[in-house]
Amino acid sequence: MNIEPDLCRVEDALEIIVGKWKPIILLHLLKNGTMRFSEIKRSVPEITQKMLTKHLRELEEEDIIERVVYPQVPPKVEYSITEYGKSLEPILAAMHEWGTKHTVHKKQKLVNQTKTI
Amino acid sequence: MNIEPDLCRVEDALEIIVGKWKPIILLHLLKNGTMRFSEIKRSVPEITQKMLTKHLRELEEEDIIERVVYPQVPPKVEYSITEYGKSLEPILAAMHEWGTKHTVHKKQKLVNQTKTI
DNA sequence: CTCCTTAGTATCTTTTAGTATACTATAGAA
């Protein structure tokens, strides 16, 4: 396939996927379907609440995930991947696969460099 | 396919693709195979020389592109996509395709919103 | 009455990414 650079829509996909925590959030939601805010937080403990909220809102804005608020105290909010959001999975899978190979490639490069020293 | 979030290597692929100008640079090199610095610059006029240099160096560092310097004046430097770099094409193609659909999706959303007002 | 829980906000600081602009070397052309 040959993408005409001037008609490139790669950025549109990147905008949605890029963000320090977005891929992991998406993978968790793809795996589990539906999760509470606190569940996601526990799955990704290093993320701050601010960042988690921000990224979830952005994904919701693009119809990748759905947000359902249960009006109760303490609050309960459930996030789930939409059908549309699921269409991102092949891209994530392709990137994951490539990333795995790339990790090996980099290790191999390091070995070769060490050999020549 | 089900990616185990904890073993996720999506980031490794993203690190290489992400950067304001990297996708376009890559698409141009994928299309043309080999290009001089100034040719790339002309193909992406809005990019500054600093950014072009920076991104090219980063892509070279990851073996995605190759840099060949011809020792002559004025200088001539050719950049070409490596075989390894070509392995990124399916990912870029998938993102481009998704991005195209997403543009339509967003337009449709806007139409629906306007209808209900 | 105080504490706990959940899903957030608000504010501030730090880090990273990107922009703007000026400068350089050097051979050959005019």
Added chain:
DNA sequence: TTCTATAGTATACTAAAAGATACTAAGGAG
């Protein structure tokens, strides 16, 4: 002698992303 071309570098700046930390609402448990 001055100008042009090429592929950069250097410096200073702005903007965007992310992090740290403190705060909030409100019902139920003790």
